[in-house]
Amino acid sequence: MIDDQTQAAEELQQRLRQTVIVHDELPTEIRTVAGVDVAYEQNSNRLVAAVAVLDVASLQVIRIASYHGEATFPYIPGLFSFRELPAVLSALDQLPVKPDLLVCDGQGLAHPRRFGLACHLGVVTGIATIGCAKTRLIGEYEPLGADRGAYQSLVDEGAVVGRALRTQTGKNPVFVSVGHKVSLETATDWILRLTPTYRLPETTRAADQAVKALLRAPR
DNA sequence: GCGACAG
C-alpha cells in the first residue's frame, strides 16, 4: 500500500521524464558552473540548501546563495528530488544571474524511472544539469581501470543510464549521468574538468562546505 | 520472500 504522496510523486516523475533533453543544448559560452547541496540538522526538520557558483576558468567560488527551511518530504530512494528540490529552488532564486551549468549531488537518468534529482532540477529550471553521485542507485558496471579518466557504462535493464567514472587514480569512482541539456559524453568531460585534485567536483565540494558552515552559524 | 536502496 503506497500512500498518495508517493503515488503522486511517481506519477509526476513519469510525466516530467518526457521533457528531459539528453543531448547538448548548453549555452554557447559556459562561464559559470554551480554546485548545489543540502545539509540537515539532527533531531529536527531544519535544513539549509546552498548553491555555489564557480568561475569556470579559475574554478574559484564567485558567489554563494542559500536558503534555510524545513524538510517537507521524507528521504525515499527514488524520490530524493522531492525532498531536496524545494529548498534548492529557493536558494537558486537568490541568485541574480542563473549559472550556465549545474552539477547535482545525486543521479540524473541513472534512476529507476530515469528521472533523478539532476533531471528534475533541470526541467523545472531550464538550466543544463549533470548528475554526479558518490554512490550508485541502480545499474551494473564492469570493473574499470585504476587511472583517472577511466570509466565503464552503468547499465540498467539493457540501457546505458550513466557512467562509473574514476576522477582520481586509485580512488572509488563517481556515478555520472545526464541531467538535462547535456549529453553523457559532455557530462563526463565536465566532471573530469571539475575534479583536478579531488574525487568530487569542486562545485559539489564548495556547495557542501557552504551548507555545513551555514548550518552551524546562527540565523 | 529476500536484498538493494542517490542524500
Added chain:
DNA sequence: ATCTTGTCGC
C-alpha cells in the same frame, strides 16, 4: 543525511 577519534596507508 547525521552521530564520530584515531588510525592505517601512500
